[in-house]
Amino acid sequence: EKHYKLVVVGGGAGGCGVAAKFTGKLGTGNVAIIEPSLYHYYQPLWTLVGGGIYGMNKSMRPMDSVIPKDVDWIRARATAFDPDDSTVMCSNGELIKYDYMVVAMGIQVDLHKIKGLLEALETDPAVTTNYASAYVAKSFPAIKDIRGGNVLFTYPTTPVKCPGAAQKIMYLTEDYLRKSHRRNGVNVQYNTALGVIFGVPRYAESLLKIVEKRNIDVDYKMNLEEIHSDRKEAVFRKLDSDTGETKTVKYSFLHVTPPMSAPDVIKQSPLSDKSGFLDVDKYTLQHSRYQNIFGIGDCTNLPTSKTAAGVASQSGVLRRNMTAVMEGNHVAQKEYTGYTSCPLVTGYGKCIMAEFGYDGIPMETFPLDQSKERLSMYHMKKDVLPEIYWKFLVKGYWEGPGTYRKFMRLGMGHVTKPSEA
Numbered sequence: 001e002k003h004y005k006l007v008v009v010g011g012g013a014g015g016c017g018v019a020a021k022f023t024g025k026l027g028t029g030n031v032a033i034i035e036p037s038l039y040h041y042y043q044p045l046w047t048l049v050g051g052g053i054y055g056m057n058k059s060m061r062p063m064d065s066v067i068p069k070d071v072d073w074i075r076a077r078a079t080a081f082d083p084d085d086s087t088v089m090c091s092n093g094e095l096i097k098y099d100y101m102v103v104a105m106g107i108q109v110d111l112h113k114i115k116g117l118l119e120a121l122e123t124d125p126a127v128t129t130n131y132a133s134a135y136v137a138k139s140f141p142a143i144k145d146i147r148g149g150n151v152l153f154t155y156p157t158t159p160v161k162c163p164g165a166a167q168k169i170m171y172l173t174e175d176y177l178r179k180s181h182r183r184n185g186v187n188v189q190y191n192t193a194l195g196v197i198f199g200v201p202r203y204a205e206s207l208l209k210i211v212e213k214r215n216i217d218v219d220y221k222m223n224l225e226e227i228h229s230d231r232k233e234a235v236f237r238k239l240d241s242d243t244g245e246t247k248t249v250k251y252s253f254l255h256v257t258p259p260m261s262a263p264d265v266i267k268q269s270p271l272s273d274k275s276g277f278l279d280v281d282k283y284t285l286q287h288s289r290y291q292n293i294f295g296i297g298d299c300t301n302l303p304t305s306k307t308a309a310g311v312a313s314q315s316g317v318l319r320r321n322m323t324a325v326m327e328g329n330h331v332a333q334k335e336y337t338g339y340t341s342c343p344l345v346t347g348y349g350k351c352i353m354a355e356f357g358y359d360g361i362p363m364e365t366f367p368l369d370q371s372k373e374r375l376s377m378y379h380m381k382k383d384v385l386p387e388i389y390w391k392f393l394v395k396g397y398w399e400g401p402g403t404y405r406k407f408m409r410l411g412m413g414h415v416t417k418p419s420e421a
């Protein structure tokens with residue numbers, strides 16, 4: 001049995017950043033990251049990889065290059081939590097004891113929950129998803145092969161990471177078809193299980209205008225249930241039908257946003273709430289029942305959109321609050337506002353920079369109307385944010401644009417916003 005002052009479970013966006021923040025305070029050898037993957041992925045790039053703008057390699061780095069040098073890397077999966085004993089069991093047989101633990105395991109992509117999806121991803125070049133590392137690189141070749149027919153995009157009933165990414169790839173595809181003079185004769189269709197195009201009305205309004213202008217067909221309350229890749233058919237359940245009606249559509253291209261859920265290890269532990277996600281306080285990020293446990297990112301039950309931008313903002317809150325608890329002070333030093341951001345890429349060279357907090361309250365950083373499509377925000381997404389991520393976020397230095405927002409918007413008042421993120 002090994003014992004650490006701090007154990008971080010998961011070496012993704014949240015885990016690396018948090019470990020980097022605390023290893024300086026706690027000292028070499030006192031912090032460990034439990035992480036099975038050999039590569040760390042910058043997933044926000046996957047939209048652009050799918051759109052043919054970057055290669056997959058640009059989204060990945062060897063895990064040992066992002067895990068801070070003075071942190072112990074335990075190359076294994078966490079397989080069971082015993083929070084009453086302050087221990088985690090690992091897939092390599094090691095039992096790890098901790099004084100404090102941060103759970104940052106991300107969200108689980110449940111490809112197996114749609115009948116025929118795994119088979120289609122493996123065998124049909126026209127079926128793809130930007131949500132799983134193994135298939136992102138399929139997207140652009142498939143887009144280039146479109147020659148008419150129904151080009152379908154889906155959105156499931158469950159929480160997902162970066163909800164906007166289900167549509168970003170659709171706008172890129174549509175733009176690509178237009179620019180390569182293949183848009184005629186193609187029916188672009190967004191089938192979403194939701195009843196709205198986007199959860200925040202301010203941005204939904206912009207997106208509705210875009211789909212109308214670009215002749216994209218949106219069908220609400222449609223949940224992808226099955227794929228028959230042998231017949232190139234997708235079957236959707238109509239969620240608002242009492243009789244369980246379905247709709248079957250022939251596809252020439254299909255981008256799937258798969259259902260997702262909390263990692264099974266969390267679901268099966270005393271750490272989850274009824275939804276299966278890690279049960280944390282929505283303002284302090286401390287676990288609701290175990291004071292020496294905190295959570296960050298996609299694996300938590302924080303009621304806001306799951307994004308790396310959210311993780312950045314949460315990491316500052318977690319730093320302050322966990323430090324306070326370690327020093328014997330009251331936990332609520334800083335409250336999370338629910339800040340999250342979704343750069344809605346709407347074409348090659350266009351992006352709506354959505355930023356909002358709890359209850360969908362807009363929290364825009366820049367002194368301009370971010371609900372409009374802009375080239376500047378596209379460059380932000382494509383060129384600036386990747387640098388911020390690798391140079392600052394995973395090293396523990398980027399806590400989101402909160403402080404910059406206050407500075408940039410001095411005197412600007414056209415969007416209501418809480419003062420901090």
Ligand code: FAD
Pocket residue numbers: 009010011012013014015034035036037040042043044045046047076077078079104105106107130131132161162165263265296297298299306307308309310311341342343
């Ligand atoms: P992750 O970064 O996913 O890390 C989780 C880590 O936990 C992984 O390394 C995993 O290997 C590890 N792990 C899993 N199980 C175990 C286990 N049992 N034991 C130990 N370790 C485990 N966000 C934005 O802000 N802007 C965007 O534009 C954007 N676009 C996106 C586009 C796509 C296509 C996708 C898929 C995501 C996008 N995101 C975007 C979302 C962003 O990538 C995630 O919200 C972010 O990575 C969450 O960080 P995390 O640390 O919670 O999880």
Ligand code: UQ1
Pocket residue numbers: 044308309312341342343353355365385386388389393398400401
């Ligand atoms: C952000 O902070 C962040 O973390 C690095 C992202 O992850 C890729 C984002 O996509 C966004 C949009 C932000 C928010 C930052 C600004 C400047 C709007």
